[in-house]
Amino acid sequence: MSDDAAAGDGGEPESETVTDEEVLDALFATIEDRKQRLPEGSYTASLFTHEKGENAVLEKIGEEATEAILAAKDDDTEELTAEAADLVYHLLVLFAQKDLDVADLQAELRDRF
Numbered sequence: 177m178s179d180d181a182a183a184g185d186g187g188e189p190e191s192e193t194v195t196d197e198e199v200l201d202a203l204f205a206t207i208e209d210r211k212q213r214l215p216e217g218s219y220t221a222s223l224f225t226h227e228k229g230e231n232a233v234l235e236k237i238g239e240e241a242t243e244a245i246l247a248a249k250d251d252d253t254e255e256l257t258a259e260a261a262d263l264v265y266h267l268l269v270l271f272a273q274k275d276l277d278v279a280d281l282q283a284e285l286r287d288r289f
């Protein structure tokens with residue numbers, strides 16, 4: 177978590193108070209904050225302003241998915257977990273770009289139960 181996020185100055189939750197159960201919502205709130213404020217030095221903000229447009233995040237999703245597959249093939253569970261986290265983060269940035277919400281994903285998954 178960056179200093180910006182840890183300071184909680186953009187209205188997003190503070191990292192030390194976020195539980196495992198809350199982390200997806202907290203991460204998405206941080207992504208929405210970066211989308212609105214576009215703070216300098218924010219990687220997330222750079223994805224919203226990238227010269228490649230939405231291709232920047234789409235390319236990252238492809239890369240992270242490939243890296244997760246390669247980690248799985250190597251039976252490297254630590255690397256697989258890290259790459260899966262990168263993938264989920266970039267998917268949530270894409271959701272924010274498309275004006276979707278993490279609640280849309282949760283509802284879709286719940287409907288399949």
Ligand SMILES: N=c1c2ncn([C@@H]3O[C@H](COP(=O)(O)OP(=O)(O)OP(=O)(O)O)[C@@H](O)[C@H]3O)c2ncn1[C@@H]1O[C@H](COP(=O)(O)O)[C@@H](O)[C@H]1O
Pocket residue numbers: 177178180181203206210217218219220221239261262265
């Ligand atoms: N969860 C993430 C997260 N996961 C991955 N990444 C970034 O995604 C990029 C992944 O790129 P790669 O794996 O290809 O690694 P790399 O070597 O940096 O590659 P390049 O970016 O140079 O292509 C890295 O720059 C990571 O820092 C993330 N960046 C931010 N977050 C969350 O977003 C919050 C806000 O971050 P900022 O927007 O930077 O303030 C953070 O506090 C985190 O909670």
